[in-house]
Amino acid sequence: MPCHGSNRVTSIALQGVRLKLGTRVILADASLAIGEAEFIGVLGANGAGKTTLMRAILGLLRPERGRIEVLGSPAARGNPAVGYMPQSRAAIGALRLTGWEFVAGVLDGHRLGLPIAGRAGRAEVDRVLDLVGARALARRPLAETSGGERQRLLLAQTLIGRPRLLLLDEPLISLDPHHQASVVALVRALQRELRITVLFSAHELNPLLGALDRVLYLGRGEAALGSVEAVITAPVLSRLYGAEIEVVRLGGRIFVMSGSHDVERDAHQHDQHDTHAHDGHTHDHTHGEHDAGV
Amino acid sequence: MRTMAIRTIIPTVNTMLAYDFMRNAFAAAGVVALVAGAVGYFLVLRGQSFAGHALAHLGFTGATGAVLLGIAPLWGLVLLTLAGGIGMGLLGERLAQRDVAIGLVLALSLGFGLLFLHFYTAFATQASALLFGNILAVDIGTVWTLAALGALCLGTLALIARPLLFASLQPELAEAKGVSLRFYAVAFLAIVALATAECAQIVGVLLVFTLMVGPAAAAQRLTGAVGRGVLLAMALALAEAWLGITLAYYTDWPSSFWIAALSASAYLLAVAIGR
Ligand SMILES: Nc1ncnc2c1ncn2[C@@H]1O[C@H](COP(=O)(O)OP(=O)(O)O)[C@@H](O)[C@H]1O
Ligand SMILES: [Mg+2]
Numbered sequence: 001m002p003c004h005g006s007n008r009v010t011s012i013a014l015q016g017v018r019l020k021l022g023t024r025v026i027l028a029d030a031s032l033a034i035g036e037a038e039f040i041g042v043l044g045a046n047g048a049g050k051t052t053l054m055r056a057i058l059g060l061l062r063p064e065r066g067r068i069e070v071l072g073s074p075a076a077r078g079n080p081a082v083g084y085m086p087q088s089r090a091a092i093g094a095l096r097l098t099g100w101e102f103v104a105g106v107l108d109g110h111r112l113g114l115p116i117a118g119r120a121g122r123a124e125v126d127r128v129l130d131l132v133g134a135r136a137l138a139r140r141p142l143a144e145t146s147g148g149e150r151q152r153l154l155l156a157q158t159l160i161g162r163p164r165l166l167l168l169d170e171p172l173i174s175l176d177p178h179h180q181a182s183v184v185a186l187v188r189a190l191q192r193e194l195r196i197t198v199l200f201s202a203h204e205l206n207p208l209l210g211a212l213d214r215v216l217y218l219g220r221g222e223a224a225l226g227s228v229e230a231v232i233t234a235p236v237l238s239r240l241y242g243a244e245i246e247v248v249r250l251g252g253r254i255f256v257m258s259g260s261h262d263v264e265r266d267a268h269q270h271d272q273h274d275t276h277a278h279d280g281h282t283h284d285h286t287h288g289e290h291d292a293g294v
Numbered sequence: 295m296r297t298m299a300i301r302t303i304i305p306t307v308n309t310m311l312a313y314d315f316m317r318n319a320f321a322a323a324g325v326v327a328l329v330a331g332a333v334g335y336f337l338v339l340r341g342q343s344f345a346g347h348a349l350a351h352l353g354f355t356g357a358t359g360a361v362l363l364g365i366a367p368l369w370g371l372v373l374l375t376l377a378g379g380i381g382m383g384l385l386g387e388r389l390a391q392r393d394v395a396i397g398l399v400l401a402l403s404l405g406f407g408l409l410f411l412h413f414y415t416a417f418a419t420q421a422s423a424l425l426f427g428n429i430l431a432v433d434i435g436t437v438w439t440l441a442a443l444g445a446l447c448l449g450t451l452a453l454i455a456r457p458l459l460f461a462s463l464q465p466e467l468a469e470a471k472g473v474s475l476r477f478y479a480v481a482f483l484a485i486v487a488l489a490t491a492e493c494a495q496i497v498g499v500l501l502v503f504t505l506m507v508g509p510a511a512a513a514q515r516l517t518g519a520v521g522r523g524v525l526l527a528m529a530l531a532l533a534e535a536w537l538g539i540t541l542a543y544y545t546d547w548p549s550s551f552w553i554a555a556l557s558a559s560a561y562l563l564a565v566a567i568g569r
Contacts, residue, residue, distance in 0.1 A: 058470040078472030086466035091341065095463075096568075098518035102463060105520070109460030110473050112453055115520060141518045157464070 011197035017066035028221035042201035044218035083163035099138035148179035331528035334510035350502035352378040358410035379487030383480030427498035508557030515568035
């Protein structure tokens with residue numbers, strides 16, 4: 001089994017990986033190794049390739065060059081040991097199904113037949129709901145849950161089948177700071193308790209600061225993996241953004257500035273186009289409080 | 295009071311069922327309602343109701359084209375809705391849900407249907423039967439054909455129900471787990487096409503919505519569980535179809551009108567209860 005650094009087992013290994021979408025190069029030549037039971041914050045501007053990298057790890061996109069190994073074997077679709085929370089989940093909020101049924105909808109989802117959960121399946125759904133503390137709220141229709149509650153149900157769904165690696169694509173989108181903090185704390189607690197590897201993508205570093213082990217920062221076809229101290233620095237980020245970047249630390253928070261504006265915050269605001277109109281309000285609030293805090 | 299009412303109803307139901315065409319109507323509507331309820335549940339869940347509507351319009355063209363060629367309209371309906379469903383599925387999930395593309399197919403097919411009717415002489419009755427259904431004209435042979443097609447629909451749906459549900463609820467995750475979104479999109483729309491062709495026999499192409507979408511949408515308002523929802527949609531569709539035919543028998547108004555009215559009322563009632 002491939003190892004990295006000391007004697008920790010590797011969860012994800014990229015060797016000379018070149019990833020392209022159409023003509024766009026997402027990763028030029030990336031080599032890195034992520035150890036077992038690490039919590040990795042995947043950061044980078046909008047369009048930097050966070051989602052694309054996750055899809056490649058899932059085996060949905062083949063690298064043009066190089067190898068991606070996941071839990072000791074080449075990346076391939078249908079790996080039961082990999083849990084995934086996709087980024088686009090706008091449609092879920094309109095469903096009249098209960099949270100329980102929604103979570104149960106993925107049970108053995110690749111197998112033919114009627115979607116009737118047996119005793120073991122029902123127990124598995126209850127188990128993952130208990131893990132995220134959503135047993136009671138799972139009785140309500142999804143359409144009547146808040147963004148934070150839905151996020152907990154989605155997290156429960158990723159835990160079905162006891163995965164050893166979780167890929168969470170922007171779980172904090174359109175949540176207010178309070179809910180962002182609780183989602184991060186919940187994922188961190190689960191990651192420690194279950195000893196699983198987590199890739200958690202976000203545009204903003206600050207909500208993840210207390211939780212992450214290492215950062216994987218993407219930009220301009222490059223990937224930088226390391227501790228916050230090593231990666232969130234002016235020289236590294238200037239290279240990834242292709243612009244003069246200044247890193248400002250203030251009261252336990254870190255701001256990535258280009259000239260006089262915060263580039264992570266800009267990325268966050270652009271993303272409002274992707275989300276629902278009514279979610280935009282939550283964003284505005286977030287930024288208002290953000291400013292007040294500085 | 296109640297027993298008296300029952301005593302008067304039972305003999306009238308008996309006289310109603312004494313007619314062959316009424317028995318055929320109940321049997322055909324029963325088969326079709328069960329299919330429509332189950333297929334409609336997934337159609338609504340996937341947000342593809344409009345695609346179902348467009349398929350029904352394609353069916354109109356198929357039926358008029360078949361009449362022009364001297365084939366039974368049902369086979370024209372089946373053939374063209376099936377081709378349309380598979381085509382939409384192949385064009386991709388996203389395109390299949392795109393309103394403009396579907397609307398275009400819808401308008402174009404109605405246009406062609408009209409053209410075919412133009413060449414056909416028995417214009418008015420044929421057109422009205424295709425557009426609004428003519429349940430009382432269903433013969434026993436058609437009942438058996440509908441039952442066979444219905445069994446095919448429900449059997450296939452039962453076979454693919456689990457991955458279809460997965461692909462509908464969490465498409466990206468399903469894809470990552472090895473479920474082919476394309477395959478299930480095509481397979482499902484083929485099932486919808488068959489169900490649409492069946493419904494068109496009962497309520498006509500313009501009112502396919504009332505049997506496919508109405509009961510399913512009402513059921514989704516009333517229960518948050520998939521299994522119960524499918525069964526409830528089937529039961530509602532069956533009740534609406536049979537009650538509609540019964541009301542038509544007593545009032546002499548078209549059964550399609552009654553089914554449409556019952557379907558809309560049931561949905562509104564479900565919305566009122568469901569909140
Ligand atoms: N089919 C495609 N061809 C070319 N470029 C694409 C294609 N699909 C997406 N992209 C681009 O690839 C980039 C990476 O996207 P993505 O992985 O979603 O970034 P992130 O998740 O970090 O926001 C984006 O700039 C996007 O516009
Ligand atoms: Mg993304």
